[in-house]
Amino acid sequence: MKDNLKKLTLILTVFILIHAVYHVFGFLGYSKLAEGVFQPLSVTSLIFFGIVYSGFTKPKNLGTKNMVMALNPGIFLLFMNNITIILLLIALAIFVWQVSRSKSIRSFQFQISIFLVVWILGEIVGNLEDNGIIVFPALQGNIGLEIHVVSMVLFSLMLWLRFYYSERSGKKMIEDVDATLR
Numbered sequence: 001m002k003d004n005l006k007k008l009t010l011i012l013t014v015f016i017l018i019h020a021v022y023h024v025f026g027f028l029g030y031s032k033l034a035e036g037v038f039q040p041l042s043v044t045s046l047i048f049f050g051i052v053y054s055g056f057t058k059p060k061n062l063g064t065k066n067m068v069m070a071l072n073p074g075i076f077l078l079f080m081n082n083i084t085i086i087l088l089l090i091a092l093a094i095f096v097w098q099v100s101r102s103k104s105i106r107s108f109q110f111q112i113s114i115f116l117v118v119w120i121l122g123e124i125v126g127n128l129e130d131n132g133i134i135v136f137p138a139l140q141g142n143i144g145l146e147i148h149v150v151s152m153v154l155f156s157l158m159l160w161l162r163f164y165y166s167e168r169s170g171k172k173m174i175e176d177v178d179a180t181l182r
Helices: 004-026 031-058 064-070 073-078 081-101 108-130 143-169 177-181
Strands: none
Touching: 004 031, 031 081, 031 143, 081 108
16 A cells, blocks of 8 residues: 555646646746646646546456546547646546545545536636636636635645644545445
8 A cells, every 4th residue: 555655646746746837837928838738737647646546446456447548539639728627527527436436525535526626617717717708807817717726725735634634643644445435
């Protein structure tokens, strides 16, 4: 299990670093590069995390191959304009599926699903703002971006609290799905 935790930590770290690069490029004014390359890449790494996490929580690693096959590159070409939202929905589906297997709202899977729902909401609001479909004249700034920041704060808070309570109580930071089914 310790090797599995190291692998999961590495993949989650890659997600965080790529997402940080996305924000740096966006801040520097390279929004096409940030939103066209680094944001979808960060979400893809989160999907990979979900797939690997699913494999570690199943007894025989069954079904991971089928999940990877569902990520057909042809689908990406059809929806390039909204690729980030589509990738986020895929990640959400993976973690909601894991929540249904764990049957616990206190699980890591449930908490990461809430983070993804807030992030998706921010992306949808941001896209609607960018296309002029909704306008918030009374509010200055980009509401979609602000919701995105809230999702990242939730994510960081979730990880830090899980770490703190796992260190304090001596329990695992991320529980196995099989352990919650018993």
